[in-house]
Amino acid sequence: MSRYVNVTPRPRSSTNENETESMETESAGTVPIEGIERESSVDKSESSDAESANENDEKSEDERETESGKSVDFNAYDPHTWPDVLPNYFIDQEWLIYSESSDLVYCLYCALFNRKANSFSALGRCYSTWMNINRDVLIHESTLKHHESFKTWIELRKRLQTNQTIDSHQQKLLIKEIDRWKELMKRLVASIQFLAQQSLAFRGHSSTLYDKNNGNFLKLMEMLAKFDPVMADHLNRATTTNKRNYLSNRIQNELIECLATSVTEIIIKAVTESKYYSIMVDYSTGKGVTNSIIAELNKVNLKLQDMRGQGHDNGPNMAGSIKGVQNRILEMNSRALFVPCACHKLNLMVNDTAKVVDSTRHKFFNTVQKCFVFFSESPKCWAILQEMADNGKITLKNVSTTRWASRENATKCRLMNLPKIHAAFCKIANAPNPDDNSYDANNMARKISKFSFICSVVVWHNVLTKINIVSKSLQSQSIDITQCLKLIGNLTSYLKKVREGEGEGDGHNTIDKWFDSAKQIQSQFHLEPNALDNMALQERLDRRERDDSDGDDIRKFRISFVYPILDAALSKLQERFDHLTELEHLFGFLFDLHSYSISLDQCHRLETALTSKTGGSKDVNATELFDEIKSFQALIDNAGEKSPLEFLYKIYEFGLVPIYPNLTTALRVFLTLPVTIASAESSFSKLKLTKNYLRTTMGQDRLSQLATISIESELLGDISHETVINKFATAKARQVFFQ
Template identity: 35%
Template sequence: MRNGEKIARSWLMYSESTDCVMCFCCCLFRDRDKITQLSGDGFNNWKNVAAHLKQHERSTEHITNMQTWHALLHKLQTNTAIDQVNQDLIAFEVNRWKEILKRLLAIVNHLAERNLAFRGHSEKLFESGNGNFLGQVELMAQFDPVMQDHLRQIQKKEISDSYFSKDIQNELISLVAKCTTDAVVERIKRAKYYAVIMDCTPDLSHKEQLSVVLRIVNCELSKGVSVHEHFVGFLQAHDTTGKGLCESFLGHLEKLDLDLSNCRGQSYDNGSNMQGKKQGVQKRVLELNSKALCVPCGSHTLNLVIGDAAKSSLTSISFVGLLQRLYTLFSSSVHRWTILREHVKDLSVKALSTTRWECRVEAVKAVRYQLPEILKALTALMEYAKEKRDAEVVSTAGSIYQEMKRWPFLVSTIVWYNVLFQINKASKILQSPKVSVETIRNEITAVTDFLQDFRECGFNSAKTDAREIAERIEVEMNWPEVHQRTKKKTV
């Protein structure tokens, strides 16, 4: 108004699909012979909208329709309408569908939290293989009268809409995901500052996916200070270069309505597209926000150091290759695995992790503490293979048996177990989302001191432990001779 006061036009409504404004009461109670733009298709002449609205709200038709609307609204609120019975039926039906949707949302949350598939081979109720979603609906109907009545109406075809279709399921999943993402974004905005953690991983469909995690410090009076990491989405990376990944990340931040200027940290793996100092993601983000300092992933860096160190020694490569051959031999057949379990009771042989070197401590641990039992299992396997006349298994088991009864293998087992045990302990702490910088520093310092001490006196200690095992399995404690090639002198 001219005096600055604002009065809400409760009768005015806006249509996003047509980009027009309309009069609510005139659309309901209009005279068919006197249809205007506000009571028909809508008015979108924005330059003259103010004058047109003033003229409309002063018209006789609008005032009459407003009176009719308010009279009807009063009757509906006081339950005195002429069709009150129908209104009660409508309210009952609305409430019934709300209760059904509450139960369907509860099922969606239950399956999503446990990462379970929703659909099966069939999309019909009370058929085998109809999936977890319909199975949960059937289970709930056994005890819940609301869902039981809903299924009864569906079976008798009293209603055509069941809200069980795959499209409705996907829509409910999307709505729950949006509410979850909105809650996470709201928490990030309250914390204001955040750090980003990203990594690329190919999925089962051979598409590169960029996972985005935001790390914040949450300060609450009741709970105190706590660190949280929130997953905010998978992004399909069509371009895996530093430029392409950075554009995908910035586009996702814009979609979440988050400001890059509030980013205070980055953490990626050691790939050149992420950590590159000239064209990597961290460099491009730093150019836009100099306060977003990049901290390499400590666990990933530690893993690369161990992997490079192991690959620099032929003995280490042969040692881990033998462990993988041992697992492959026994896991390739049910009968072979049964023979192994008959002799090895506590710790079973494990496959080697292809990406995480510190996780190989579990494979080394089984051999470290159960080598005599594993040798007995190999002997029993050779006897079983001879009965079956399986020459390949006899040859493979025999060669592994001979390699594992050598002094270098025993010492390598002790050395690698001691080293990987300490490194795996540090790696687990580095991966904890709630660990402090001081704790990480102390743990890394402890591992560094251990490796330095182990380099000086650890080998003799490993030989002492290996000697106890060698005496039990009767292994000669001598090193193989190293033959050096003699160069002929040319005249």
């Protein structure tokens, strides 16, 4: 850095008006010292020099070029032009330093190496007599102490550049030790990341290296030491010295916290950049979960007013219109639209259907569950069941008490293996030495051989198969409300066609096909009457044969089994999905922007829904949105975009956001709304893996951090080990900086 001297600097800011005027007229009376210029206190001789300088300024450009030998653009108030015009008046002094904060001038060399106080050293409180700075600078520069300090500085600078200082060896050792710890920390972070992603336990009964039960983390370190010299050296030091080895439980928790924090920061950054967001929350008490949501949003600095959707299950404490979570949030933010979980709706529809059909609920599914319990409780009975399989094995599924759509697996197993299951019951019932299992097997053989049970298996299997397909499609992360209602509409249409007696495209009535399947399954039964009840069972068989010979059996099948199930399912479908229909009424036109039937009223409805009831702020303007849609239709007439997401991609790809701001906002809000909370519920599966019965002492914070790492494991690929190490080092630093 250059400091130019030999010109008296300006006095301090207390300069009066006359001095300020003289500063404006002075041609060469300023000097840049650390970016500060000061006006000179001009004496008579300097005034004469200034007058001559003014005369020189008035000379023509040719005259100045002749005198200086070259043409120079001179500005008396621009310090960059001074050295070219006045080379004899400026000297580059790199040792002169000015402090803006203290308003003092220092000599770099003397301040560092001259222990005796002088006017330019730190011990002498440095120079501030601006009146005599020209003279004193020249005097100080010629002193012996200044020369000695200068020589010392030159020597030190050379040693620093060539790394030959007195502590160079210690610096090399320090750098080597720092590199060793960095490499070690990379291995620790990678190991903790691996264990957390796989939901594996860290600790054992012991925390000592090379102990038998010291846990997965220490065992992993021991395994790495066999192949990695860095880890081998560290474990050798850890076992031979009492110094810190960074393998303790506390360090593990701190590194886990750093990893989880890094993942959370990536998520929060993405949400903040997107502005609009939705939440998905699972079961808890209404008031408690609302407070937890608000506290968590404040913790991560997310604005509640930017929330545009909330997805919950359909429990009254979550979806209640008075004290439910969704209503409490709507009172604080009217634009946080509530979207009930479509998967929960579908499961509840099946549940309600089974409740309406009392005979089905009490007899059919209870019999299915008893069948599973009978064989699963006894290895002997299970072995007899497997003997009936021609090849492979027979698998029976448990009947779920919560997810009714998953009962499709249970009915499928019975439908495929019902004759073999009946044969196994008969074999157990006809055992040479009858016991309690024989009596129960005889009763179960009677129940599953009834034609009513066989018809129930066929009907429920076909209905639940269609429902299960829709349920799995609804769990997609890319599904939106319009696609959801389309799937529900297809399911409703299918059930109506079956109810009205239409076929599935092959010309045959669907119900007739179901009835034929039931009769075919019944014909595969090899009924051998039990010795305990020979007469009663034979009478049932004779009566069934007489009933089958009548021509009215299909009508009874329709009335007794098919119509009650279909009518209840259709009624509950319409009842359960009314709320989604209302949301589709608001946003549905965004799904088909190709349509020219979009009206201004549709845009007004959306504007009203996205207008705050408290502040009155609007997300979109209806009139502008309508005009933007009409303009945007000209761009997509011949394009292949067919979904709101594709429309939004096109806007961002071609930089059209400033042209279509309202349309962009409407599409973003629409795509933000959650259809199901299946992805949120899947996190509970990770929690079950993370905290099992062997890890019951785990605290809430550690559980949340491990779950975050495990659930969002894909985001860990974007986090470098150096980032985690720096975060860990910052948290462990003991230095405190005061301002």
